[in-house]
Amino acid sequence: MWNGEFGDIIERAIKAVVRYGELMGADRLVKISHAHVSGISIFNIGDAGLSFIEDVAEGNARFRVYTTANPYAAVDTTFEGRAFNDVIVAKQRRIIESLRKLGATAFTCAPYYVRRPGLGEHLAWAESNAVLYANSVVGAMTNREGGPIALLEALIGRAPNYGMHLRDRRVPDYIVNVPKPSNYVEAAVIGYLIGRLNPTQTPLVRGVPKGIPEDWVRAMLAGFGASSHQPLMLIDGISPDLKHLKCLIPESLERVSLEERNIREFIKDHECSTADLLVAGCPHLSPNELPEIVARAVSVIRSGKVRARECWIITGDFVSDSMLKRVGALGDSRVKILKNVCPVVTRLNEIGVNSVCTDSAKALHYMPKLAGVNAYLLTSLR
């Protein structure tokens, strides 16, 4: 492939991936089985990203491995009848079309529900909550790739062999004891606060109870990914890597603790009372969570317990249409179930949304900057 016989784009992709790998200290490239591309919202990548993705798709190059992509901006959704301008809508559609043409099979931040990787499988994923889930829950191997590099890795089916691809790098730097979460939001906040303790080190988390719902674990990892740069959180009782690490963890590792009051104070400081919009589904809701969250959202909106004008509930194509029909029937026209989009990477202020309440610590972190809204924590959906 080095000599360009597969076309100029592929040659450039290999050069970029190799160059990047050298900078990261990789010794070689490793074959991957699944790439996940991020950075596909028009608000995030703008005309620059649109033109690159379109140029790549125009040629004959196609993704060489199974590839999924992040959800796109919710440009087709209205807020109390207000819609995004046609130019933005058209550009977002062009990005989606180009990625489909290249071979992207799904648009979700939970690609592990579309294709669950196997233990020890090498991946090139570029969405922090998904990367953390793959490494920490599944025991698959992926670095926390950037959007553009993951796209190039998808084109060549290989990623540089460094970091999380090496077993001896998948070890804890310190131990953190956490209180037992009593709901989804607490789990999300625990993850977020662990990341804030030390954004550049891998924690070994102790105190997460056996049998904790998977969705709480996802919330915790997503929160951690927002406040930390790490691709891995080793969780006692959950992370497959710990099975063979157990006896290798030195007792001298630094230990810290999160206290229950840290969690409660954080939630109190960010508690929502009223907002234009409620958002649930960061990361995308699992088929398990969806019916209950829709039912609760309808009740919250109707009762006025939290004063809000609309509620958006977000999931992916892995939820069947028949299920959507079933839970949709519970609905209220103010409660919208959306698929394959991400309100966090959507400039919501452009359609008149100024404040959002969400059950996600990750959304709470990113929405002020990326969505242009004030964000608060919503506890009454969980």
Next chain:
Amino acid sequence: MSGSNLRVRLKPLYTPSDTVETRICGKLAVITEPVSLLGDVKAEEGLIKGVRVSGRVVIMPYGVGSTVGSYLIYALKKYGKGPKAIIVTKADSVTAVGAVISDIPLYQVVSSDYEKLLELLKKFNEKVACISGDGGELIIMGDRL
């Protein structure tokens, strides 16, 4: 090249195949602060942090922030406002990926005191400079070739 020209040692990080062994000359564009490519680049105007970079040899510390920043280098090139070459004091993946997908030669400064060097070079903004054919040296020529 007279002996009084200021010389800076470089190491090539990426050279598109068609620029091998070719001297690259242009006006110097000096940026002294790390660049958040997503936010600091105005592609259509050919500016990085307000400094005109089109057709120039850019020297900057390194890129920071969103990985999507690589696309902004591509956009500069696509709008015909791309730099002739980029020199960084520290290699980072966002700038490296951006340079490779845009076919812009990329070099790294070999020096111990980067901040001092960039401060010194600030005086030479918009002066003509050349990168030697082997990519090992930046030579600041002055006002003309």
